[in-house]
Amino acid sequence: MKYFTDCRSLPDCRVKTITMENSEIKILLVDDEPDILEFLGYNLEREGFRVFTAKNGEKAVKMAREHKPHLIILDVMMPVMDGMEACAEIRKSPDLSETLIAFLTARGEDYSQIAGFSAGADDYITKPIKPKLFVSRIQALLRRIKEIPADSSIIELKGFTIDKNRYVVTRDGIEISLVRMEFELLLFLVSSKGKAVSREEIFDNVWGDDVVVGDRTIDVHIRRIREKLGIDNIKTIKGVGYKFSEA
Secondary structure, X not given: OOOOOOOOOOOOOOOOEEEOOHHHOEEEEEOOOHHHHHHHHXXXXXXXXXEEEEOOHHHHHHHHHHHOOOEEEEOOOOOOOOHHHHXXXXXXXXXXOXXXXXXXXXXXXXXXXXXXXXXXXXXXXXXXXXXXXXXXXXXXXXXXXXXXXXXXXXXXXXOEEEEOOOOEEEEOOEEEOOOHHHHHHHHHHHHOOOOOEEHHHHHHHHHOOOOOXXXXXXXXXXXXXXXXXXXXXXXXXXXXXXXXXOO
């Protein structure tokens, strides 16, 4: 998988990376079924990850703010506060904007996945799922954070700036909160230097070719970026994909 925030195509950008080990990565696993927490938690811990667990969305929000996990795996149907509500609440915290969130649920309908991505999720995993495949999906998600840019520059664009070091977008002096996948999608389009990129290119470079997501995933993320930044720079190219234009 290409780690596209390697911005060698951009001027005055030098790339250095810091590699994270599994033992440094914190995962919050949230499900109201103790057997699932124990089973999946065991498989994640066996890979060396630091695993925390919660049995409902309300507890998940509290633990997320306390432990600042790199990845949160959320069930959807839970008591007290469901996964969708918990995801939306977590996304309100600026210090959790870089945290990856994946839904793990038996609901695989398109509309359910769209709702999940609209709430701020980065991935949607349907259960039941075999342990090896589950771990593989989690490893694919975590590749996005295992190599972190250590020496990066600020991209100045008309109306806003992108700080790749801090994962922050600023418009008119105000920081705009983008979740990690929204940020990476925006940066990929900007880094493509005005070229129209296909959906396949976007999936391969942003989500990775071993992560399976629905066809509407890109559309939902593009819409959220446009709404949050209040820009029309991201153009839809019919039959091709998308293009970022400064014009």
